[in-house]
Amino acid sequence: MLIVGGNIDGFTRTMTTAITIETSKGDLPLAIGLGLVLITLVVLVNAAAFGLRRAGERFAAVTMRAPVTDLPIVLEDVSVSAGGVTILDRISLALVAGSPTVLIGPNGAGKTTLLRLVMGLIPPTRGRVTWGGREQAASTHRAIVFQRPTMLRRSAAGNIRYALAAAGVPRARRAAHALELGALVGLTGLERRPARRLSGGEQQRLALARALAKEPQILLLDEPTASLDPAATKAIEDVIRKVAASGIKVVMSTHDLGEARRLAGEIVLMHRGRVIESGAADTFFADPRTEEARRFMRGELLV
Ligand SMILES: Nc1ncnc2c1ncn2[C@@H]1O[C@H](COP(=O)(O)OP(=O)(O)O)[C@@H](O)[C@H]1O
Numbered sequence: 001m002l003i004v005g006g007n008i009d010g011f012t013r014t015m016t017t018a019i020t021i022e023t024s025k026g027d028l029p030l031a032i033g034l035g036l037v038l039i040t041l042v043v044l045v046n047a048a049a050f051g052l053r054r055a056g057e058r059f060a061a062v063t064m065r066a067p068v069t070d071l072p073i074v075l076e077d078v079s080v081s082a083g084g085v086t087i088l089d090r091i092s093l094a095l096v097a098g099s100p101t102v103l104i105g106p107n108g109a110g111k112t113t114l115l116r117l118v119m120g121l122i123p124p125t126r127g128r129v130t131w132g133g134r135e136q137a138a139s140t141h142r143a144i145v146f147q148r149p150t151m152l153r154r155s156a157a158g159n160i161r162y163a164l165a166a167a168g169v170p171r172a173r174r175a176a177h178a179l180e181l182g183a184l185v186g187l188t189g190l191e192r193r194p195a196r197r198l199s200g201g202e203q204q205r206l207a208l209a210r211a212l213a214k215e216p217q218i219l220l221l222d223e224p225t226a227s228l229d230p231a232a233t234k235a236i237e238d239v240i241r242k243v244a245a246s247g248i249k250v251v252m253s254t255h256d257l258g259e260a261r262r263l264a265g266e267i268v269l270m271h272r273g274r275v276i277e278s279g280a281a282d283t284f285f286a287d288p289r290t291e292e293a294r295r296f297m298r299g300e301l302l303v
């Protein structure tokens with residue numbers, strides 16, 4: 001009897017390809033009986049192997065569904081220097097799940113640099129950044145919107161579809177999904193407009209939709225309402241609130257204290273590359289601990 005083991009379709013099977021059974025007395029019924037026993041054995045072994053494989057797949061599906069999270073993002077004694085200048089100076093900070101963390105501070109404080117570091121776009125010069133406890137975490141779960149996002153030379157919907165393609169969404173689902181994302185950021189009716197002809201506020205909302213195409217856990221926004229009028233600012237803030245309510249962790253910078261009060265759960269006040277004060281927004285605004293925070297809130301210049 002010849003039993004052949006082989007690899008078919010990615011897993012091992014055994015097959016009986018030829019059976020030759022010899023008995024000493026030429027007892028044909030016994031030979032057939034033995035042959036049947038062997039065939040039954042082979043069938044049983046294959047059935048057991050198939051069962052094990054299915055169970056293994058189910059187990060793998062369960063374990064793979066365990067969410068990989070980038071939170072908390074922890075900065076331990078992090079500095080960033082460039083060209084001999086210390087841009088971030090020994091920052092220790094934890095960004096945890098929950099309501100938005102808002103970075104405030106004067107121009108040049110290091111807000112943009114901190115957002116780029118948290119995104120993983122630049123490495124720390126010293127110290128350590130971890131995402132969900134991992135030092136090497138691909139940016140799959142994070143998205144960033146820069147202060148002046150660049151629109152692709154195509155329609156608003158085309159810009160979102162491009163982001164969906166980059167995020168690996170199958171072509172057949174992109175058009176419908178682009179419309180949903182457009183609606184989420186309040187761009188319904190403008191989908192066919194060339195993106196570069198949209199107003200500043202509309203372009204910012206389109207940039208938000210593109211960032212959301214990635215289905216991020218963490219959304220980083222660098223001064224998303226800079227140079228927008230009050231109506232456009234409110235439209236953006238409404239989207240940010242919706243995004244935060246959906247469970248996405250928002251980390252944003254702003255020059256606008258009013259905006260920080262309206263959106264922040266946590267405040268991080270930066271100055272000259274350092275974190276001057278951080279903590280719950282309620283406490284920060286009601287009872288700032290540092291003289292710099294008090295002066296910043298009075299609208300005095302921090303130098
Ligand atoms: N690549 C760089 N090389 C040298 N200096 C830089 C670089 N990037 C930023 N800076 C400087 O670091 C400081 C902080 O910049 P930034 O993070 O943009 O602050 P903010 O966003 O709070 O205005 C600024 O003085 C800026 O000029």
Ligand SMILES: [Mg+2]
Binds near residue numbers: 111112113222
């Ligand atoms: Mg900046």
